[in-house]
Amino acid sequence: MLALIPVRKGALPAGAQECVDEAGGRAWVIGEETSLASDQLTAEYIWTAEVGPFSPARWASALTRAVHQEDVIILPASPDGRDLAPRLAHVLGRPLLARAILIRPDRVITLSMGTKLMYEVSPSAPFVATLEPGSRGTDPRARAGKPALVHELTLDLGDEPDPKVSEVLPPDPASMDLSEAQRILAAGAGLGSAEACELLGRVAVALGASVGATRVVTDAGWLPHYRQIGTTGVSVHPSIYIALGISGAVQHIGGIGEPAHIVAVNVDPSCPMMAMADLAIVSDAPSLLRALATRLGVEIHE
Numbered sequence: 001m002l003a004l005i006p007v008r009k010g011a012l013p014a015g016a017q018e019c020v021d022e023a024g025g026r027a028w029v030i031g032e033e034t035s036l037a038s039d040q041l042t043a044e045y046i047w048t049a050e051v052g053p054f055s056p057a058r059w060a061s062a063l064t065r066a067v068h069q070e071d072v073i074i075l076p077a078s079p080d081g082r083d084l085a086p087r088l089a090h091v092l093g094r095p096l097l098a099r100a101i102l103i104r105p106d107r108v109i110t111l112s113m114g115t116k117l118m119y120e121v122s123p124s125a126p127f128v129a130t131l132e133p134g135s136r137g138t139d140p141r142a143r144a145g146k147p148a149l150v151h152e153l154t155l156d157l158g159d160e161p162d163p164k165v166s167e168v169l170p171p172d173p174a175s176m177d178l179s180e181a182q183r184i185l186a187a188g189a190g191l192g193s194a195e196a197c198e199l200l201g202r203v204a205v206a207l208g209a210s211v212g213a214t215r216v217v218t219d220a221g222w223l224p225h226y227r228q229i230g231t232t233g234v235s236v237h238p239s240i241y242i243a244l245g246i247s248g249a250v251q252h253i254g255g256i257g258e259p260a261h262i263v264a265v266n267v268d269p270s271c272p273m274m275a276m277a278d279l280a281i282v283s284d285a286p287s288l289l290r291a292l293a294t295r296l297g298v299e300i301h302e
């Protein structure tokens, strides 16, 4: 087994050491300033290939000849690892087992649907896998004091075309992954209707916020289930959380992270959500939402 670690300017990706440990201490480090990166790894054997900035298509093509004898190749499920792994699997003509939490030559366990499902696979042929960072852990005592044997390799890159980044656009709060949203405008039962939740969605766009909801709201069908925040919904980590008509049940609060600012609107000044808020507004939530929409120039459909 071999760990393949893509690095940018000497920085190891998340989960790099776990990949090396899972592969039994053998690693290829490829990219820019690979010696700096390999100094941070505990391994038995490290091969470094100094090939410049991240170019997944060119790297995959060049790596085919270099690593084709390895039966199991493990990359971290970091952004660059997830980009390189499927290209490498394709050029090697192998299956890709993505988001693994355990990798053995004849047994792999992968995650699916967030972390809700686990699949066990019994490979009978060589494969490429990505290892989920944080799933395995590392043992700092393993190989302690034994420096790795480092070999510098040259790798000739071909002229395989790589996609070029022309512009990096900010995510659209209306469609971005709720778990990554920095501003959330969340609907509770106190909003009272599907129409109010529809207006909440358009007010959220005007505020550059994403829409969240309690289970009562998603069970009522006012918003889709993937908007549900809480212990049986999505866990979020916003910097500001605005709760309209939400009581603050423990199953909801368990999923909101630790926002720097919480604004709560509720007719009950003593409910848990109001107690948590930096700004607690005792008001009728649908009326306040309409007033906010008017201020922001958001059309209200009667």
Ligand SMILES: Cc1cc2nc3c(=O)[nH]c(=O)nc-3n(C[C@H](O)[C@H](O)[C@H](O)COP(=O)(O)OP(=O)(O)OC[C@H]3O[C@@H](n4cnc5c(N)ncnc54)[C@H](O)[C@@H]3O)c2cc1C
Pocket (backbone or CB within 6 Å): 187, 188, 189, 190, 191, 213, 214, 215, 216, 217, 228, 229, 230, 231, 232, 233, 244, 245, 246, 247, 248, 249, 250, 251, 252, 255, 265, 266, 267, 268, 271, 283, 284, 285, 286
């Ligand atoms: C196993 C289990 C798992 C669960 N998982 C989740 C989960 O993942 N996420 C989740 O959210 N819930 C979850 N729940 C449900 C949770 O226990 C609560 O029932 C739910 O969070 C309450 O949602 P709510 O605050 O919208 O409604 P309510 O608790 O009914 O609160 C409504 C609030 O609106 C206020 N209000 C009423 N009228 C107005 C008005 N006109 N203006 C302003 N405020 C008003 C009320 O004062 C009240 O505070 C789970 C429950 C169980 C048993």
